[in-house]
Amino acid sequence: MDFELNEEEKLIYNTAREFCEKELIQHEELLERTGVLPPELDLEIRKKGMAIGLHACNLPESVGGGGLNCVSLTLVERGLSRASTALAECVRRPNNILAACEGEQVAHFLEPVMRGEKRECIAMSEPDAGSDLRSMKTKAVKDGSDWIINGTKHFIGYAQRSQFVILFAVTGEEHTPKGIKKRISCFLVDLDAPGVTVAKGYEQLGHRGHSNDILHFDNVRVGGWQMVGEEGEGFKVVTKWLGEGRLSVAAVCQARAERAFEVAVEYAARRKQFGQAIGNFQGIGFPLANMATDIRLGDLLLMNTAWKVDQKAPTVAQDCAMAKVWCSEMLGRVADQAIQTCGGMGLMTDLPLERIYRDARAERIWEGTSEIQRFIISRELMRAHGA
Template identity: 80%
Template sequence: MDFSLTEEQEMLSKTVRNFCETELIPHEALLERTSELPRELELDIRRKAMALGLHACNMPESVGGAGLDCVSFTLVEKGLSRASLALAECVRRPNNILAACQGEQIAHFLEPVMRGEKRECIAMTEPDAGSDLKGMKTRAIKDGSDWIINGTKHFISNAQNSDFVILFAATGEEETSSGPRKRISCFLVDLDTPGLEVARGYDHMGHRGYYNNILNFDSVRVGDWQMVGGEGEGFKVVSDWLGPGRLTVAAVCVARAERAFEVAVDFAAQRKQFGQPIGKFQGISFPLADMATDIRIGDLLLMNTAWKVDQNAPTTAEDCAMAKVWCSEMLGRVADQAIQTCGGMGVMADLPLERIYRDARVERIWEGTSEIQRHIISRQLMRARGA
């Protein structure tokens, strides 16, 4: 297997890395100090990203995106994700569900997103239904040519800064060999639709400038034209999105682990105790070796999985799960050891380590918990053996 990057991919990686270092990382201190991302800063970063062709680089060329393959897009995610989440997200990579827009949806939702004029959020999780989508209580009931939606979604990322939501709701029930199953459908809903409240979310650990919101639907009326795919095809839409989403989390984790490691290595080489750099003591050098190995394994797993996605390999689901669970847990280990390497300075805001440590914890939860990833992996192991 050839692990070398093409000349174009090398150039793309360097371009994105430089963009992150010059346009994103310098604003991290402001974000940490205020917990706010100024709107004018967000728009400025977006304009600069669009000028470089980074905006919507994950979207197909057929809808106006750059049409990057999975390996190339993973390089973009790694480059941008060295910075704080809120800053990295100023460079918009729209949810790829929007590529399925048809008819009126194209002009109303897709095209404004591609022009950088609108922003979407996605709503699946509910107070009583997180990983168990079949437990979803938000319902959409048919009313003539419309649907009436009632229910609550929470942990909705950046809804207050978005224009519309990609919503998943139950639209009925069907009998299966294992009993009744809810039919889940996907809708695109403007956030200023009557009856839809975007409420303040929860105070949370880490990710300054990132917001989570609660969406309350009280007899919200949407048209048939706002449904993505067919009625009851929501699980298919989710499956098409979840794999790439989990791979993105893995890329984020590798990028942040690399940055934390670089800080730790630099500190170990410069900090002197007992007349020599602390990196020469085995108590410091051996953990650094373990960190380097951990990161290398995660990066190889990540890039191999991205390559498999591009090859349309049949085992993508569990590969993405493996990448997500390993890289998210690896980031936690590396961030913790990087702080230990730097001692007291590791927990000071002068270094980015305490932020990376705080931000790392949620990576093992969103886009499917570590337990869910292990369930996906082990289930496939059993299926392959007829169990």
Template identity: 55%
Template sequence: MDFSLSEEHRMIVETARRFVEEELYPYEAEVEESDTLRPELAAQIREKSIELGLYAANMPEELGGGGLDTVSMCLLDRELGRANMALNYTVARPSNILQACEGEQREKYLFPCIRGEKVDCLAMTEPGAGSDVRSMSCKAERDGDDFVINGVKHFISHADWADFVILFAATGEEETPRGPRKKITSFLVDKGWPGFTVRQGYKNVSHRGYHNFILEFDDCRVPSSQVLGVVDQGFDVANDWLGATRLQVAALSLGRCHRALEQSLDWAVERKQFGQQISKFQGVSFKLADMKMRLHAAELLVMEAAWKHEQGAMEDMDAAMAKLAATEALAFIADEAIQIHGGMGLMSDLPLERIWRDARVERIWEGTSEIQRHIISRSLLRPLGG
């Protein structure tokens, strides 16, 4: 069993780390204070990331992407995760679900996203259907060669940047041994389409500059050519995407963990109280030990899941354990980092209060910690008849 990084992996880490430090860190204060990512700054970051081969690195080379494997993508996202979310997400990773595009859809949606000419966003969550996506009420009813869509989506990230939406809507019901179950279909819907409105979402504590939005569909008519994948089989497309996205959240969380721990180590050595470095006190040094242990354990779970994904052997439980461990490690490490720094930890002069604020949402989106525990326990108990 080899835990070492290849030369290629090390190059990815070094390139991404340098990019983050030189191209993203200098603008963190601006974005945090203004809660805005200027379009010209976003364009600057995008151009630089394309030049370095970091943009759309998750997409296959034959489609024009970077062609990085899952382990490499997790290493890249770990480094990008060190910076403010609005800044690091400008280095777009188009949704893997777009690989389901066929025919003209590829020219209109897939390839422009890979080239950095368009941005996608995913619309699944609803006010009455969060983790229980099968209960979504947004529906698409067939009318001749079209579908007429009605409903509301919310908590839709970066819909302001997006040119189009990957929308999931109910298109009927089917009987199952556990009762009626909604059939789900995914659609590609352009912003500006008649009957489709994007509204400002909710103000929140996490990820300044990276906003959520409310999407309203009122008799929005889209042709059947906008179906992504197969009608009534939207979850077949989504399931492949969800595992990779949970790994992305986990990897981004690891980046913040590393930054908070590094900041804490430097502070523990530099800060003096009662005539000595505070690292000499067990109250501080033991915190650092626990932070390192939690981070290392989470990192191993994330990288193992990424390796399994690359081998085609990753199960739902692997991605769930990776996300759960990384996001909960982030919550612990961010809190302990602030405790080590005392009052300074809560000041905006340091990145810790931002990391602490941003950490909270990671245990909620892309499946709450409770959902991840459900996935893990279900995987353990089902083979035993439980």
């Protein structure tokens, strides 16, 4: 069994990490100080990412993307995500749903994204519908060949920086053996369309420069051509995308944990007390050993899951949930212990630890809470036994 990255994979990771170190991390202080990512900086980073082939590296070559498999894409995520989320997101990895664009959707939505001219956001969560997506209230009602959409979505990342939204809405109901279920469909909607309002979201813990906006839809008319896939099959689209999104979160957490650990180890080796490096004392050294072990386990779980996605293993849903819950919770432990290792300096903005600590908390919530991940894992375990 070979766990070694091949030369191409090493090159992909090193390219992403070097880009992060050179082009992204230098702007973290600006984000922390202002809480805003200037549009001109966003564009500058995006162009630089395009120049070296990182833009849309997740999308298939058939639509003009880089066509990276899951293992390589996970390495890109790890390399870029050592920096703040808002900066890493400037290097666009568009939502994979866009690869399903057909007909008029290609010229209007997909191609401008591939050229770096448009940006998408995705809207699922609602004030009364978070983890239970089927309880969403945003509706799309058929009107001739068009659809009329009404409802509200929130926690929409980067809506104010986007030109269109991948929207999920209820388009009807169906009877199933488990009762009546809502039919959910997926639409591509221009954010400057009549009736669409983009409102500023909530003030949040961590992730400076990352917005969580609110979208209101008031009798918004969209053409039938703007529906992605078949009517009522949006939940299948969501399920597939969420699995990939959870693995992406796991990669982000792994990268941040590695960075926090590196800072802690360097500090423990450099800081002297009682005539020796503090890392030589068990009270510091043993927690560092625990952190190193946790990070190694995260690395193995993350990359094994990415490999299984490429192999189309039947346990992918469970595997992605395991990777997400482990890496996100592990990051919280590592960030906390890294600050403890550095003592008072760990709380200061001179080191990135206090930011990593704040940012880490959201990872156990978005793309499905830790509780949802454990539900998925336990559900798959029972399904294997027919329960």
